[in-house]
Amino acid sequence: MSHWIGTANRNYASYAMEELRKRFQGMNISQLAPGETFKMEIPLDRQEVLTEIHRSEPVFLRYLQPVDGSRTISGDADDLDWLSDAVRLSRSKLEGQRTGIHVRRAEGSPFAYSAADTKAVLDAVLAESGAEPEVRSPDMLVAVYAGREQLYIGIGSVADMLSDWPGGAVRFQREEGQISRAKFKLLEAEREFGLNYADFSEALDIGAAPGGWTSLLLERGLRVTAVDPAELHPSLLQYRTLTVLKKNASEVKFVPETFDLLVCDMSWSPMQMCRLVLDLTPSLKAGAAAIVTVKLMHRKPLQTIRDVIAKLEESFTVNRAKQLFHNREEITLYLTKK
Ligand SMILES: C[S@@+](CC[C@H](N)C(=O)[O-])C[C@H]1O[C@@H](n2cnc3c(N)ncnc32)[C@H](O)[C@@H]1O
Incomplete structure (x- = not known):
């Protein structure tokens, strides 16, 4: 006992x-x-x-x-x-x-x-x-x-x-000029999942605005393609390593095997998020990592998580599923493309 x-x-x-x-x-x-x-x-x-x-x-x-x-x-x-x-x-x-x-x-x-x-x-x-x-x-x-x-x-x-x-209860220092509190989620994911950004060079951020996650990836030295119909914070536009596509993620297409990191923080229905992520997988290299938040909109979060994982396993290995301290009504998945 x-x-x-x-x-x-x-x-x-x-x-x-x-x-x-x-x-x-x-x-x-x-x-x-x-x-x-x-x-x-x-x-x-x-x-x-x-x-x-x-x-x-x-x-x-x-x-x-x-x-x-x-x-x-x-x-x-x-x-x-x-x-x-x-x-x-x-x-x-x-x-x-x-x-x-x-x-x-x-x-x-x-x-x-x-x-x-x-x-x-x-x-x-x-x-x-x-x-x-x-x-x-x-x-x-x-x-x-x-x-x-x-x-x-x-x-x-x-x-x-x-x-x-x-x-x-993970506490990060708020930075001067920080674009969004959402940045803390990706910082916490980095620590929790032991991500090493030196392993990546080309990131795709879908649902990127206002740009907290994009800013972290740019600061870590990655080239970033940010997709969102909403505006990104103007301070990001100084980065020559940033490409902005002011579009819905369902409208974008990329050369196959372009990205080695996908991040997605869309606050959207979990199944629609899965569909979008799966549609974009050809643009990811084999072994690419993905960090994805899953909104827990329904009363049965454990069932939602099981359904989302089963769907994403079509193309990804699910390394971790965790509700981070900075996740509110959501959890974060750490995936690797098969
Ligand atoms: C929670 S915010 C993302 C915050 C961001 N990670 C940050 O660090 O600032 C969600 C964003 O997803 C975007 N979004 C929702 N559905 C989308 C879609 N289908 N395609 C692209 N962006 C979408 C919204 O416009 C919104 O800007």
Whole structure:
């Protein structure tokens, strides 16, 4: 038996739970923060659970912290002492490891300390335990969750917790003159899927306006063909590596095998998006990558995702399907052309 806390995007916890229930027969789930965070008791040991999660990562599970210990929150310094002792007792796991501390509090939690204060105290305990407190690229994480009644602590690797951001809430700095918030989605996809833009040179962006994704691809040194009936931001027109086609994606045709990267963020009906992407596949080189957002317009997102994947598998291998933190009513697919 092992215990866990899972987190999904707001309002998507029920789908994350549905995915997990299908994989882990006989598990118990209860909500901690409605719609977002939930507690699980799974009748398998920790390693068995992780092996299953890594075999094929669930779409809606953003963050998965193991629960090594829990206690009823007292609302005073005893809570902090208990957390500090738990870190000290894990010395053997953390010694010499770059270790991050993630602290999250549920709304209305009686836990008396802010995330920053808790982290400062635990960082000091880490240092005295021979671990290296690390924020930027930790290998190990100490994850604390202060709920409405219980305080939880779990220690594990970043890879096993699925994100190096507390709760999987990825935060990027907004840039001066940033064209659209949509750019964050592609930045997050780049990190999450381990894309290396040096592998690509010629990108096709359909549904490109106002141009957040196009701007990132241009900044990464790719040549970009941007297709959208709407206007692109004028600041992009300075790029000589940009070709703009002010058209509907269904009207454009290209020389076969022109592009090695397709990106598509059209906010459109999923099946129409599939049709457009499939019609454009002859213009992609074999092995080309594609990053595609899928709008979850219907009440049954898991069914929509299954249908879209089945359709796209006519021409693509689906490497990953993930609801990124920056995806609202949608998920992101990472595909490779067969
Ligand atoms: C969410 S926005 C894209 C945002 C963009 N990724 C960015 O980073 O700024 C969706 C865009 O898809 C475009 N679009 C919708 N249907 C399209 C189609 N059939 N062909 C081309 N563009 C389309 C819309 O005009 C709109 O500009």
